[in-house]
Amino acid sequence: xxxxxxxxxxxxxxxxxxxxxxxxxxxxxxxxxxxxxxxxxxxxxxxxxxxxxxxxxxxxxxxxxxxxxxxxxxxxxxxxxxxxxxxxxxxxxxxxxxxxxxxxxxxxxxxxxxxxxxxxxxxxxxxxxxxxxxxxxxxxxxxxxxxxxxxxxxxxxxxxxxxxxxxxxxxxxxxxxxxxxxxxxxxxxxxxxxxxxxxxxxxxxxxxxxxxxxxxxxxxxxxxxxxxxxxxxxxxxxxxxxxxxxxxxxxxxxxxxxxxxxxxxxxxxxxxxxxxxxxxxxxxxxxxxxxx
Amino acid sequence: xxxxxxxxxxxxxxxxxxxxxxxxxxxxxxxxxxxxxxxxxxxxxxxxxxxxxxxxxxxxxxxxxxxxxxxxxxxxxxxxxxxxxxxxxxxxxxxxxxxxxxxxxxxxxxxxxxxxxxxxxxxxxxxxxxxxxxxxxxxxxxxxxxxxxxxxxxxxxxxxxxxxxxxxxxxxxxxxxxxxxxxxxxxxxxxxxxxxxxxxxxxxxxxxxxxxxxxxxxxxxxxxxxxxxxxxxxxxxxxxxxxxxxxxxxxxxxxxxxxxxxxxxxxxxxxxxxxxxxxxxxxxxxxxxxxx
DNA sequence: GCATTTAGCTGACTTTAGTCAGATATATAC
DNA sequence: GTATATATCTGACTAAAGTCAGCTAAATGC
Numbered sequence: 001x002x003x004x005x006x007x008x009x010x011x012x013x014x015x016x017x018x019x020x021x022x023x024x025x026x027x028x029x030x031x032x033x034x035x036x037x038x039x040x041x042x043x044x045x046x047x048x049x050x051x052x053x054x055x056x057x058x059x060x061x062x063x064x065x066x067x068x069x070x071x072x073x074x075x076x077x078x079x080x081x082x083x084x085x086x087x088x089x090x091x092x093x094x095x096x097x098x099x100x101x102x103x104x105x106x107x108x109x110x111x112x113x114x115x116x117x118x119x120x121x122x123x124x125x126x127x128x129x130x131x132x133x134x135x136x137x138x139x140x141x142x143x144x145x146x147x148x149x150x151x152x153x154x155x156x157x158x159x160x161x162x163x164x165x166x167x168x169x170x171x172x173x174x175x176x177x178x179x180x181x182x183x184x185x186x187x188x189x190x191x192x193x194x195x196x197x198x199x200x201x202x203x204x205x206x207x208x209x210x211x212x213x214x215x216x217x218x219x220x221x222x223x224x225x226x227x228x229x230x231x232x233x234x235x236x237x238x239x240x241x242x243x244x245x246x247x248x249x250x251x252x253x254x255x256x257x258x259x260x261x262x263x264x265x266x267x268x269x270x271x272x273x274x275x276x277x278x279x280x281x282x283x284x285x286x287x288x289x290x291x292x
Numbered sequence: 293x294x295x296x297x298x299x300x301x302x303x304x305x306x307x308x309x310x311x312x313x314x315x316x317x318x319x320x321x322x323x324x325x326x327x328x329x330x331x332x333x334x335x336x337x338x339x340x341x342x343x344x345x346x347x348x349x350x351x352x353x354x355x356x357x358x359x360x361x362x363x364x365x366x367x368x369x370x371x372x373x374x375x376x377x378x379x380x381x382x383x384x385x386x387x388x389x390x391x392x393x394x395x396x397x398x399x400x401x402x403x404x405x406x407x408x409x410x411x412x413x414x415x416x417x418x419x420x421x422x423x424x425x426x427x428x429x430x431x432x433x434x435x436x437x438x439x440x441x442x443x444x445x446x447x448x449x450x451x452x453x454x455x456x457x458x459x460x461x462x463x464x465x466x467x468x469x470x471x472x473x474x475x476x477x478x479x480x481x482x483x484x485x486x487x488x489x490x491x492x493x494x495x496x497x498x499x500x501x502x503x504x505x506x507x508x509x510x511x512x513x514x515x516x517x518x519x520x521x522x523x524x525x526x527x528x529x530x531x532x533x534x535x536x537x538x539x540x541x542x543x544x545x546x547x548x549x550x551x552x553x554x555x556x557x558x559x560x561x562x563x564x565x566x567x568x569x570x571x572x573x574x575x576x577x578x579x580x581x582x583x584x
Numbered sequence: 585g586c587a588t589t590t591a592g593c594t595g596a597c598t599t600t601a602g603t604c605a606g607a608t609a610t611a612t613a614c
Numbered sequence: 615g616t617a618t619a620t621a622t623c624t625g626a627c628t629a630a631a632g633t634c635a636g637c638t639a640a641a642t643g644c
Contacts, residue, residue: 002446002491004417008403010489011420012314014427015307022304032600050621062602064623086610086621111300118426120519125296127419128303134410135306154294197302199294227412324630342591354632356593378591378640589642598633604626611620 022110029102031073034058036103038066039075042090043100048081049088075099129224133196137228140196142237147184147191147205155193155203159220163281166257171281179207179217189214190241194221194230201225204234206242213249213287214242219261231264243290250290253282314402321394323365326350328395330358334368334382335392341370341380367391421516425488429520432488434529439476439483439497447485447495451512458549459573467572471499471509481506482533486513486522493517496526498534505541505579506534511553523556535582542582545574 026036041052053063067090070076075096081087092100118124133140145152163171184191188208194201202221208214216238221230242250251273254261262284266272270286318328333344345355359382362368367388373379384392410416425432437444455463476483480500486493494513500506508530513522534542543565546553554576558564562578569577 004407004413005400005403006490007417007420007424008406009399010491011424012311012399012403013489014424016311016314018427019304019308019311034601059602059604060622061604061624068623081621084611084621088622107301107304108297111297111304114300114426115296117429118519120422120426121296123422123519124426125299127422128299130412130415130419131423132299132303132306134406134412134416135310137409197305198298199302227410227415326631345592351632351634352592353594353634360593372640373591376591376641380592585644587643590640592638592640594635594637596634598631600631601629603628605624607624608622609620610622611618613618614616 022107025106025110026103028106029099034062035066035069038063039070039092039096039100040103042076042092042096043104047089047091049078049090052090070096126224129199129222132199133201133222133225133228136196137225137230140194140201140225140228140230140233142192142194142233144186144190144241145193147181151193151195151200152191152203155200155220156218158222159203159218162220167255167281168257179205179215183207183209184217187245190238190245192234192237192241194225194234196225202230202234204238206238206245206247208245208247213251214245214247216250216252219252231261232268235264235268239288239290248290250288251276252286253277253279254284254286255282256284314399317398317402318395320398321391326354327358327361330355331362331367331384331388331392332395334384334388335395339381339383340373341382344382362388418516421491421514424491425493425514425517425520428488429517429522432486432493432517432520432522432525434484434486434525436478436482436533437485439473443485443487443492444483444495447492447512448510450514451495451510454512455573459547460549463573471497471507475499475501476509479537482530482537484526484529484533486517486526488517494522494526496530498530498537498539500537500539505543506537506539508542508544511544523553524560527556527560531580531582540582542580543568544578545569545571546576546578547574548576 023033026033029036031039037056038052041055046052046055049063049067052058053060056063058066067076067078067088070090071078073095074093076090077093078088078090081089115121115124147156160171160173183189184205184207189206191203191205193203200222202219202225204219205217206214207217216235219231219234221234239250252265252270253276254265256262265286270288273285273287275282275285315325318325321328323331329348330344330350333347338344338347341355341359344350345352348355350358359368359370359380362382363370365387366385368382369385370380370382373381407413407416439448452463452465475481476497476499481498483495483497485495492514494511494517496511497509498506499509508527511523511526513526531542544557544562545568546557548554557578560580562580565577565579567574567577
């Protein structure tokens, strides 16, 4: 009754029936679920037919027929792919966009209704983020992004807020040596964001310097994604990026108030070194040589 | 991207594909999903055919055929209902029990695998409990139970543990005036447990006395079920039970370290009164007259 | 006791999903 | 340029799910 496995299975049952209800509501628009799913995949920007087939796990014959039925309804138009005339590209027609918007409204209304029925909104959302991250962890993609893009700025904001909570004296970005964005763009450095679906779950910056080494800065993992090995994946990706940029030596600074970070560095071949800058926040300094 | 609705929808997507994977694995035993679901419903103790049909949302014709196919496989036996010969009752045969056990093993293995892949086990389980409670809140049943049964004892244990955390001086049951179990059984009183599926989510005791009133004791709601209005439902159920037992006056004591409880009592017609006992823990005392 | 309601069963049917073996056109390897 | 691989489509098929009308037998209302 109260053992972990029963709790997971109770969750599965609860969620199965909720998912079933949403699927059923999708049938309300007079179209079988298969066709509705294809329409929604196209609406969400998956235009390549092979990609949709792969995403939905459909047989090519079935896929073809579903596309035909949506075309007959006047909801989509298909054309050949620019670079490869064997492939097909599907796009919503005007009527298709209207129909897609109706499905979106249903999904949004359902989600809003769920939130409105419950008073512990933030706790519920945090729990959903945690579970969604756990379920999709194989599908968390690490993308090199502009350090000033929306996703990057969101991650940095969360990172600063967390430092503020965890440092006794708080954290003020303007007192820290804030890396210049252009030092975290190729060819001097890079900035990597971990994306799960549409949600940024972590980041790390590689900052080029003129002192014969590059620095790793701003390593952050969202609370809902901790325990998934994402920190290590981000560090590995940064090292790979550094190697490709021809960087031979990496350094970083951190604070002993963040023990899990120090732990990660020590267990992945970083060596503690003396202080190499005058930033007021860090009290631990590490170095790692890149094998090429 | 980060608004609440998107977060809920991201959760929906993550969970939909996980649920789909479990369903697919059920097909591995060479039986269509419909028949597997009926077999499992029977295995979980739903023997009444009408009840299963209702639970799974099946048409009576379809249901009948699924039962026939399970019977042909030798997995179930059906008999007439004792009290009503129109109704049918289904039970697993020996082979059916074996087959059901195989499905259970699959589900358990899947759940264990999920837990094993993640290091934040307790956080994940807490998140799952929270969401499962939120999704099934209409299906939380309030059952009168024996105050010494497993479910009741679990709730009381959690309740004492929580008082220990929330009272500055801690909480020691032996110092409190622990109500005698027989005072919380009809006809003197009752004990009500809120059950969601198989998980107890809250409790409340109605304790009869010889002083012309009954006391409400041990009101507790699991952290994962707060914000669902369960405390109020438990109190309402207790008042109804008191009315049925012919009780005219209710009293209770509580502590100002539990502000949400005081809040609930004040907003539901309870009136603060002077201390009426010498229990060392409470510092707030309430009374409510039952209208009959 | 008789009309009505209820639970389940059966036959006949439709829709949806999915499979598989070619066919066609295009791209790629060498 | 030819052989091979790839992306999609079509026809022919099956399995599963679901619907509906009518039937039987038992229970219920009055």
